[in-house]
Amino acid sequence: MADLSTRIGALTLKNPIMPASGTFSEELAEVFDLDCIGAHVTKTITREKRSGNPVPRVCEVNGAMLNSIGIPSKGADLFVKNTMPFYAAYEAPLVISISANTADDFARFAEEVSAPGVAAIEVNISCPNIEDHGKAFAIRPGSTEDVIRKIRSATHLPIWAKLSPNTGEVVEVAQAAEAAGADALVTANTMLAMAIDSRSGEIRLGNVMGGLSGPALKPITLRMTYQCAKAVAIPVIGCGGISSVDDVIEYLMAGARAVQVGTATFISPNTMPRLVAELEATLAARGLASLDALIGAARLADETITLAEYA
């Protein structure tokens, strides 16, 4: 049987399949045994209670979803009291996704959630909804370095920095996160987008703009994963539009050591367990004993047709 395990810094996951933050919660335990996946990643929590954005909070566009949920959060206290004990009953490592409005608030909150039972903290420095006009820390290297450095000094736990596709400085942001002490990168969050009903003129999200996810996002976040894996030494976790085992393998070949599955779970709630089984079958079919031969295996085609030949 192929070994699907993968290492994200000091953390060993039994397989590389885990949920993307915001597309996973306790309710999924009513669909499948949550211990079959590599890690549990919570929906982003904030220290204070937040009610979230006006409805409609989601809409579908061709092959993709737009969302502007707005990080409704029951607050840190209820999370510790109710959600943490639920996940403690599972073996899969628990990764808590957190958000805050300032770098200092991020650091303070990271310190507070650094409790026994938490395996890593994913810092959502990229959610395009939470700041005005979609601005986020992960859009610029300077703000990324500042927030990660402050979080680094506040917690001993591994820090996973969730990056944004809404930046023109992918490599610089990734390197800033690494230099500031991030233990892994997650590439990436949703892409800022919008939809309008052409008949009525109505904007289709209550928050006007929202994040694009699903298959339409994949080529963009796959490219980011490739860029980041080339540019940093810390592990990269791919995320964006994964619904098939081929998607998983593409991300691994781009250099990801693990992947997060998000919107696909909404279309088929059994997507993650299916991907674990199919990845194992694929490795067996290809005669591979582990993921090692796949990670970073992307290469140019043997016979590259040059632009001159097209001309």
Next chain:
Amino acid sequence: MSASLRAISDSAFAPAGLVRQPSIHELEARIKSHEWVNGQYRLMVLAAPDCVLDCRPGQFFHLLCPQTDRFQPYFRRPMSIYGYDRERGELSFLYKVAGTGTGALAELEAGDTLNIVGPIGQGFEIRPEWQRPLLLARGVGLATLAPLAKECASLGRPLTAICSARSPDLLMSTDLFRDCGAEVITVTDEEGNSGVESLTALIEGLIATRGINAFFTCGSARLMRMLQDIGTRHGIGGQVALEQHMACGIGMCQACVRPFRRADGAVNLRVCREGPVFDLQEAM
């Protein structure tokens, strides 16, 4: 707080509640029949295994509508259960062909398969003290209330059902309600007897003559508010099945929230999880 709401309070997620056996199933179901019942509505009957037929009236399934030449839905579509029959191994949906999802669904034929997820959500609860229920259904809400009528019949509760539609040809399931022993009253916009004023008089008359002491409704915000008013005046409680844009359908994404009145102010609840059936007076 109603029992259906209590069931999902935070304590439900204590470690002792660890679920290792799935209760929500995703499976391919074969379509046994798929017929037009009038110019706008289709009835789909699926062959379904026992594991998904342990349903409650008011619960729903999340359907993966197909990709067709005309329609390419991406999300699943929530669809309230019209009927479930363990003996016959059948699950049925009565739906209005209205948009991208139902348009695609309508193109399926008997013999095709449909991927379904469910059963999902908190269904209706007929409390012991609710001995003389009134069902008020508007349009597609008839489909949602049909299994509740069957449940009332099996509990031996005398039932009155008011079915409202735009025109007489769009009234559906009145025979099903009658087969359940219900007294059926139909009202339509075309006949001019479906407005709030005439319905209020009708219902207050029924309270006086039939001793109606519970309301169940689906399909109209206007009629829901009317029942809230009548209920407040007469001290009658009840439940309402509601809709909202959904993405995941099982409680993860927080997309389908609506506000509800609580003693300490309004709270957002998920229609897919805390609902789709809610306390009538808490709905806003």
